[in-house]
Amino acid sequence: MTTLTLVKKTSFTVASLATTMLLSICTPVRAFMFGTSGIQFDRDTSINFTFDKSQGLYQSSLWVAQAEPQNNGYTNISSLFNEIKPSDNGSANKGEGTFGNAVTSPDGKITQSFTFLKDQIYALLLWSDTGTGKPFEQYVSSSTFMNSSLWFAADTKFSRIECLTTGCQQAVFGDFELNYKSSNPFSTVNDGKGPEQFQSATTEQLAKGTKISFDDGSKGNDVDFQNFSLSAELVPEPVTVFGTMLGVGALAAARRKKKRGQQQEK
Numbered sequence: 515m516t517t518l519t520l521v522k523k524t525s526f527t528v529a530s531l532a533t534t535m536l537l538s539i540c541t542p543v544r545a546f547m548f549g550t551s552g553i554q555f556d557r558d559t560s561i562n563f564t565f566d567k568s569q570g571l572y573q574s575s576l577w578v579a580q581a582e583p584q585n586n587g588y589t590n591i592s593s594l595f596n597e598i599k600p601s602d603n604g605s606a607n608k609g610e611g612t613f614g615n616a617v618t619s620p621d622g623k624i625t626q627s628f629t630f631l632k633d634q635i636y637a638l639l640l641w642s643d644t645g646t647g648k649p650f651e652q653y654v655s656s657s658t659f660m661n662s663s664l665w666f667a668a669d670t671k672f673s674r675i676e677c678l679t680t681g682c683q684q685a686v687f688g689d690f691e692l693n694y695k696s697s698n699p700f701s702t703v704n705d706g707k708g709p710e711q712f713q714s715a716t717t718e719q720l721a722k723g724t725k726i727s728f729d730d731g732s733k734g735n736d737v738d739f740q741n742f743s744l745s746a747e748l749v750p751e752p753v754t755v756f757g758t759m760l761g762v763g764a765l766a767a768a769r770r771k772k773k774r775g776q777q778q779e780k
Contacts, residue, residue, distance in 0.1 A: 516608045549714025552656045553636040560749035564625045565595050568611035572642040574598045581635040587662045618659045655685035685728050686712040700739045723747040729741045
């Protein structure tokens with residue numbers, strides 16, 4: 515085998531190994547939840563949330579909520595996005611709210627990052643009010659959080675007693691479709707697949723970016739899951755990955771140098 519062939523082969527091996535390590539680092543494999551059962555990782559994990567749009571005339575704010583011990587309650591610990599008015603232009607476009615008009619964030623950026631701590635259980639929780647600034651209803655991405663006495667939905671089809679028994683899905687996760695111009699049910703837009711088939715996102719979906727959207731459970735019962743939409747994507751660990759690649763590269767370089775020395779001795 516020539517030195518050039520060896521270098522090419524080694525470089526390909528290093529690149530493949532680095533890619534494998536990158537995917538491994540970016541994809542938690544144990545104690546993983548990202549859906550209606552809650553959000554949980556087996557290591558501190560950062561997620562980028564990017565706002566898409568809102569619909570409807572309630573004024574909402576989206577928070578990260580953390581479960582209390584034994585899931586006896588939860589605490590809103592970080593604001594992601596909030597509407598400063600119910601919509602861009604009244605009822606136009608079905609009460610559409612876009613970022614920079616009706617919607618903003620704590621730092622004014624459309625993408626917010628949050629670090630979920632190892633082994634803790636979280637959910638996304640959407641507060642809605644009638645424009646008074648006083649919380650009117652709560653829509654939670656995790657049905658598990660409905661067990662808390664803090665959860666309520668005053669003017670919707672959701673009954674707390676029923677939700678405690680059967681669970682009430684208020685958010686969808688994954689590769690679903692939304693048609694903001696249509697009032698058809700969610701299943702119609704998704705080829706007959708109902709929201710129950712979008713209860714969680716996989717690690718692969720989260721690594722490349724996945725969608726999340728809430729339904730407000732209005733008494734009209736449209737179940738279109740269009741009321742507050744965003745995307746979520748895993749944040750890579752560049753320092754760890756870069757250091758790993760440097761280490762692998764240094765090892766390969768040392769092996770090439772040793773091989774050249776052996777060839778010169780022959």
